[in-house]
Amino acid sequence: MANLLYCTALAAGAGPGLLALGSAANLRQAGIFVICMILAIGVHEFAHALAAHRLGDPTPEGQGRLTLNPIAHMDPIGTLALPFILGIAGTGMIFGWGRPVQTNPRYYTRKITMRAGMALVAFAGPLSNLLQAAFTLGLLFVLTRTGVVGPAALASDGLAHPLITFYVLNVLLFAFNLLPLHPLDGGKVLAWLLGARYQHVDDFLVRYGFVVLLVLMFALPGVMSTVFAPVMGVAEWALRAVIS
Secondary structure, eight states: OOOOEEEEOTTSOOOTTTSOOGGGGSHHHHHHHHHHHHHHHHHHHHHHHHHHHHTTOOHHHHTTOSSOOGGGGOOIIIIIIHHHHHHHHTOSOEEEEOOOOOOOGGGSOTTSOHHHHHHHHHHHHHHHHHHHHHHHHHHHHHHHHTTSSOHHHHHHHGGGSHHHHHHHHHHHHHHHHTSSOTTSHHHHHHHHHHOGGGHHHHHHHHHHHHHHHHIIIIIOHHHHHHHHHHHHHHHHHHHHHHHO
16 A cells, blocks of 8 residues: 555544643643554554455565554554654644555456455555444443443543544544545545546646645645534534433
């Protein structure tokens, strides 16, 4: 896979309380973010590897990536150092990335096109984040209904609670990685949707997609907020419904 950038743009204006990052400036909160990112990235990259493996590509397994062990998917700088430093600094945004899973579409089953195979492998990553978010919601439902965790405590803690952090992080990774820009997973999904007829559009995004992404993130953050707002609005509604 192409280099995969993760950005938990938690300052994207998606709801007060749920995404306020004032507590991210302390050591404990930074540690929570890093641990949650390690777990989310590990499952995300494993999903890429598993999808490629199921399509017939032996590359991820041969490189030791067909595992849920997060160590196999960590990048020392992108998964550990940078997110931790940004979390302590209280920048309101956490950057991170994992080691990209390499895949060779020539090995994919001939039942689908290579373009479709690349899209499936790419989509598996964000889908895993959506499933992790759903699992976390289910866990929160059980914990609150059994009295292990009080709804009031969860509501007051917000992102200071590890489960809330993990939930929000996975929702953001799902939405962010599906943006139709390379090198994100959404770029490969868009390439499949466009087809060979619009290859020139994909070629442009391969060449300039990362630049467009940086502009959106740093020069036009309001656009990113608008894009993420509906997704995070639904996520916050679901969370409040579960813990209320």
